[in-house]
Amino acid sequence: MMEPYSAQFSIDQEGISRLIPEEPGVYLFSDEKGRVLYVGKAKSLKKRLLSYLRPHGSPSPKTTLMLSRAKGLDTIITSSEKEAFLLESNLIKKHLPRYNVVLRDDKRYPCLVLDIKNPFPRLRVTRKMKKDGRIYFGPFSSAMAVRETLRAVDRIFLLRKCKGDAVKRRLRPCINYQIGRCLGPCSHEIGSEIYKEVVEKVRLFLEGKNNELLKRLQSEMAGASEDLDFEKAARLRDQINAVRKTAEKQNVTSPRMLDLDIVGLASEGALFQLVILFVRKGALTGSRNYRWRSQGGSEEEVMESFLKQYYEGSPFIPPEILVSIKLEEAGSIASWFSDLAEKRINIRQPKRGEGKRLVSIAVANARSLLRSVPEETEQDIISDLQELLRLSARPGIIEAVDISSLSGREAVGAIVAFSEGKPLVSRYRSYKIRETEGPDDYGMMAEVIRRRIKEGDLPDLIIVDGGRGHLETVSRVVKDLIQESPPALAAIAKPDPSRGEEIEKIYVPGRRNPITPGRDSTALKLLIRIRDEVHRRAISFHRQVRGKKFKGSELDLIEGLGPKRRNILLSAFRDASSVLEAGEEELASIAGIGIETARRICLYRRAKSDASPE
Incomplete structure (x- = not known):
């Protein structure tokens, strides 16, 4: 792939005609x-x-305003239009330009994952989808x-249900086995083929193939009845009823059992x-909305x-995306998405039938939310x-910015970011205090x-959670390190009831007395929200x-229990609490522990119990 390169130009028709090539790429207007x-x-x-300089017809008010403020122009040439799509998206996220429509949503949506390469996989939640065979x-x-x-x-x-990719051997099964919700591979010899059958049923259930799953369960129930294994047959009957009950709750939207997203504006x-x-899989599973x-922008x-x-950056792109607005570049965007997803993606505005009905539902929801907009916006x-x-x-x-510590110990700092009044999670940061010692809030803040x-x-x-002293500390650091265009500063302090104060105080540099806005000030409410x-x-x-x-410090307190034996115990039991609850014989039976170590653990437990208040 050709490396993109950038160049800077003045915003004039002659220079653009003479110097800028007819190649794909990205351009940036700056003030x-x-x-x-x-x-x-x-x-x-x-x-x-x-x-932009020779528009057909009158340009939009937004474009006119942007061009009136633009003083510089940068271009970055790319090897293809698809590479330009990706670069444009990354630059918008980086610069958050005022005249772009910026999606401020940094959430990774949750998924369920099964590692079928594991002989005894568990179903778990993750927010990162990878191409790893799972x-x-x-x-x-x-x-x-x-x-x-x-x-x-x-x-x-x-x-x-137990945590970890590998099954750890246990002397006794967990509560899930005892109530019939787990096969107990941690404490019983379970064949991988038997467990694989359960995994396949879970897969059918999560893929929405309920009819196929029900046929399989009904066949197994009939076989168990013929073998006079009525306990197994009853368990399968309960599974069948549970699957049917769950399937009834699903709102089937598309009888073709498709994966698709519907976007209404x-x-x-x-x-x-x-x-x-x-x-x-044909069922409406949820929705999200953005405002x-x-x-001067267009739909x-x-x-x-x-x-x-x-x-x-989405881990999953459905094969079809239905939109309520006709897009001139729908084909180019779909081609880019197809490369990202490694499968064919189609973007279209349906004109009739089921697709048009679904888009109408999305638009109706958007209109309803639009009517509920509060009078004052962000x-x-x-x-x-x-x-x-x-x-x-x-x-x-x-x-x-804020600081948290326990009398100066384990001190940390945190920074959160808001863009246009909304959290911008991608810019959140956390810091362990390394240079400042002792309970020195000003030093930590600096x-x-x-x-x-x-x-x-x-x-x-930059908003400082604190009073005048915190603000002065931050001001000195900013003046020392930033010579040109420093960020504005302010501090927000909680009211002092002993002085009869009821409203937060706002401190700004160069002003002796704090600003005390009205109780109903929307700006104050935003500052409080950011401070909180x-x-x-x-x-x-x-x-x-x-x-x-x-973590794990309680076992460290037991005399004569070193790291090796502690790890043996934690492998045999769920956690330190389970170790301390076990009896002397059970502890002594574990290879590598012995009767002497088991007695030390039991003595520690009794001493701890005697020292506890009634």
Whole structure:
């Protein structure tokens, strides 16, 4: 593949005609400060860029406004249009240009995975689909949907539930075996062929092939009855009833048992609402919705931008995508998706029949959500925040920083990011404090800011969770490290009830007294939301760090129990608590432990019990 290269040009018709080739690639318009305003893709860079300067008809208000602010132009030539699609998507995610429609959704949707190469696989949830020989089911529209499916499989089929890819031998089976929900390969000799039959039934169930599964179960039930194995027949009867009951809940949308996505779009003025419906094996499995404000944008632009950004990094692209808007580049985008998915992908706007009905449902949902839009949008709130803090530039990207520690120990820092008032998870960061010792909040805050600045790609505004002292600390670091165009700074402090304060105080550099907005200020509510989110992340990361440090420490407290014997015990039992609950004879029977070590463990348990309060 040819390496893409970039060049910089002035925005004039003569220069573009003379210097820019008729090759596929990506172009970037930037303002006087070098900030990227718009990223676009073209089959022919020359033709596309000249169309901005020699438009057929009147250009859109959005294009006119963007060109009035654009002072620089960069182009990157690629070896193919498909490579240009990918580069465009990556540059939009990197720069978040103001005049692009940016999909701010960094979630990896959950899937279920079965490792059929494992003789005793378990069904588990994952958010990463890989080409590794495992079988993936999904993605599901929400964590709740995947948990409900997993619970149904656990209830109906006898797959093992214990963690880990390898089956660890146990002296006694777990509770799932005792209540008849697991074959117990950890404590019983189960043939891999018997277990494989269960895996195949789970696969049929998750692929929606319920009729085939029911025929197989009914055949097995009849065979068990003929063999007078009535206990097995009753168990199979219960499985059949459970599968039928689950199948009845599924909302069959397509009788052809297809996998497809249906994308419907509605708009009102500058506001666009999009709904995507997921159909898997003919059943509607869930939906998601997205909303944008794009002044002067078109429905075709929004739909095209959504498809390219949503599916570019998606682990699963269905064979067919139905859209409510006719797209000029549908064929080119489908060809790119086909390469990504390594199968044929079709994008179309259906004109009749079942496809048109499904798209109408998606559009109706989008229109309903559009009518429920609150009067004040995120765009208005950001403007309110700019006015409240008296900022010279609009704070489109905001980051917040907070510290968490236990009297200075296991100290951590966290940063969260918001774009246009919404969380931008891809820019979230967590830091372990390395340089600052002891309970020094100011020093820790300075360390986190220094490390964040070194990473580059800074936000428009940094919010500090703290008071005037925290803000002054951060201001000094920013002044020392950034000479040109530093981010704006502000701090938010909780009210002090002892002073009769009821509303959060906002500190900004160069102002002695804090800003005290009204209780109903939407800008204040946004700041509180951002402050609470960074506080939550800092505390969660601190608990995670503490948990890792102290994990397994109770067995370390037992005199004479070294790492080797501790690992033997943890292999035989589920965890340290199970080890301490076991009897002396059971512990002594484990190879490598012996009666003396077993007595030490039991003595520790008794001593711990005697020391505990009633």
